[in-house]
Amino acid sequence: MVTMTEAVPAVPAVPAQPAPRPLPARVAVPMAVAAGLTQLLAFPRYDLWWLAPVSVALLAAAVHRRRARTGAVLGLVAGLVFFGPLLEWTNLHTGSLPWVLLFVAESLFIALLGAAAAYASPLVDRHRWTWPLLTGVLWVGQEAARDRLPFGGFPWGRLAFSQGDSPALRFAAVGGAPLVTFVVAVVGGLLVTAAWRRWGAPTMLLAAGAVALAAVGLLVPVGGGDGQQPVRVAVIQGNVPRLGLDFNAQRRAVLENHVTGTVELAGRVTAGQAQQPDIVIWPENSSDVDPFLDPQAAAAISRAADSIKAPILIGAVLRGPGENQVRNAGVVWLPGQGPDESRMYIKQHPVPFAEYIPLRKVARMVSKQVDRVRSDFVAGDTPGVLDMGAATIGDVICFEVAYDGIVRETVTGGAGILAVQTNNATFDESEARQQLAMVRLRAVEHGRDALMASTVGVSAFVDPDGSVHQETGFNTPGVLLTEMTPRATRTLATQLGYWPEMVLSGFAVAALVAAAVIRRRRPGSPQGSVDAAPSAAGAPTTSTAEAR
Template sequence: MTRGWCNTSWFSYLVLATAGAMFPLALAPLFWWPLGLLSGAILYWQLTSCSTARQAFVRTWWYGLGQFGAGVSWVYVSMHDHGGTPAWLAIPMVAVFAAFLATFPAAWMAARQRWFGQTLAWLTFPVFWFLHEWFRSWFMTGFPWLFVGDAHLATWLAGWAPLLGSYGLSFIVLLTVTSLSQGWRQRQPAYLLFLLLWPMGAWLQGVEWTQRSGELQVSAVQGNVPQELKWKREQIEPTIATYFGESRQLWQSDVILWPETAMTLLYDRFRPYMDALAEEAQQHNTTIITGIPYRHPPGTELAGQYHNSVVAIGNGQGMYHKQRLVPFGEYVPLENLIRGWIPFFDLEMSSFLAGDAYQPPLLVRQQNGDEESLFLLAPFICYEIAYPGLVRRNASNADLLITVSNDAWFGDSLGPKQHLALAQMRALETQRYVLRATNTGITALINSDGEIVERLPFEQVATLTASAEMRQGMTPYMIWGLWPLYLLSAIILLVARRQQRTQALTAVPSN
């Protein structure tokens, strides 16, 4: 028998695209996570009727088109509202971007069909989805966004994040979907034993893998400089006045954090302002950390090259250059060919150089009478906080994570809300506090359980002040990384391959 509407291609594709578009509702800001289960179930059900790799590719691509088309629709705001791209061009550009991203899960699901067919599909489907998310997190600088596990910041599965990271949560979610489906199809309740992973996660939420090592009074300044004014020459002095004025009311704090490129002057031109403020901050035992563009000085090997950076001044020290650059925002792929086509390809400061892979953390001093404590802060600029592997590595020697961003590019869209949730997931994976400063929002302090302690209202000049725990120690995820998932995946694929060969051998006599 055939499967009715499954054989009506366009209707099937429409259902898949709709299921994909449903998926972002499971993420921030709504966190309707059951829709994520339903969305994954529809894709899995459709893939179980595939007989060729091409069918698996096409069906998954339509699902991905809906998933990314809805999930990254906020890119339109940066293109149209701030990048000068007309709507008639920005909309198809977003569609092309979504269509390109959809090829990643499509290719991996096609490979699954090609190599394993429907053999142990209920196990190979979660494996290949995990591998697709892992691949997408680094290929062509990576786009670690819209992961299945990111929907489960506040469910029982959150307890698995310090052990397996968000990738592990994705694996468990999809294993939940496939084991339920398999149990129903086979009428075998034994498959439901995998649901025990959920209450196990609830129990794991009570485990503290890291230890408190101190406390800092931290503040963050949200300058709320409109994006259309931010890089104008006449806005330089008002911006400096805003950040200096707000910070001078926060000298009781040990750390004051400003957003990404809070200062639009180059580092060398900002030095006269910075030195005066650093001396004042040091008198109050305060460290100020700001985002600022850095230019290598004349006479050096990289003279004239730019970095998107953060620098600590006052009672702290250190500088960090951003490693993971945003395509078209901070560098232009095939620059010589496409610059000048449209204004979006010629945005301010879109020729940055990537920083080194291994850079020391920022150092902050805390003065308590005659006693001085030293703490290390791991900085992340913009969407670097979305990279699980990068954060895991740099958090190892840090007491606190800080992230600075300028989400004004995306207005009050899904983008800034998803970005905040990714910072929460990184806090949960590393059991570290995260202090986040943005230009227009969402500025927040996140605790080691991934919960928001304090946050500022959107698009307002405001300051946040709270106590942040310093944490030391390593979560299992920080120690092992993805090796447990690699090992589990290898075992599943080996078992599937062996069963596939056994089935092929038993089929020969019957033929």
């Protein structure tokens, strides 16, 4: 018997959809370069703050769906383009090698950011709404690491420090610099999400989200609230005989410049041409002759204090405590009495490879320039909270203004006014203006009147809303005088302290863990993408070699 078998029609095979690809390398590399360039233009001296989120968006798009190591390379490219010119002032008097080592080291953190963003791409592809938030927390996490590593970190070039004229600056009063960085990066994430071709998220809605963030920034209250009795504060910018590393070769001339500026102000007060100050601030390095060991230096400073009839916060380099050791100090000098050693601040964060040399023997193998630092600066261990009679000053010295905790501790310790003593004679005006941008953020962050006193400029007063007035020129003497209001109230940012940064960095770690889980479950594509159809993502399909 013959069994007839009914024929079953064949089901046509569904062709496998290729995994979505990243942007072509010929596009991604120029985008990484553009990311670094636009970030540079957001900072002083260019001050095109609105380019900061554009920079974030360009880098996010360039690394999306790439392997982590390729994302790291693109991040490194962006970092080199940004940090090289931003930190160019470090090579003016020390040669190129220290500058190159510094900006390459800083760029490695942007490389790490690029690798993390690339690795987290599957999370974005699965949950498209996460891209702005992911971008924000990864930027905060990157800056948190860079602010601490290595040798205590170097927080220069944080996104938050580019936002002096932006509505985003107001977020500093809520969550400090980390929250400002987060907001700027979220706006960048919104931009890249809206611009990514043929994504399902409505572009107009995402653009509205960016506008809404800016509007919220304008509504955040800033200012110190009710203050105490205003005090008159004078800043003396004495200038130096010449710029450069050897500016203090004529230390007595630098000291005499600041004495002369103070005595001249006293003469104007006597003549009725200026009001009597309650407090006088001199900059860092205004007395590199140790006045505790040199009677002539002490007599010159006393002459200035006696003539102005007000306490002077001087910037002094003090010998000791050990052999070949010095301290960078702010010392309160009283008229008719001299220095009050109980009112003295020692800089807590000396700059590695500039004020002290870690691993000196190894460093000397890299560059003989380390021998210029003959004596290592010793760090202090207490915040710069100085009672100057009319007001309590929160003193931070030079680069310390970039470190969140050092500034915050002066406010929680009772400081009613922030004073940044700095010496910009070894650098240039771009460095001074980058530093002034940090002072602006700190004023908003803590709701305090603030000032920057520089040997050569830029010196200025800053209000609690971040506005700047009586800004001096560079490489010129100057005397500033204004009323400042001490305040005791604390902003939410001051009260929260490190919590915003810790929470946002924690979310960054959680996002990377979530991406790892997705990658483990969906190991199919080289990029670990979870999107099935390239048309849903809109990125062009390229060869694997080009995509990577």
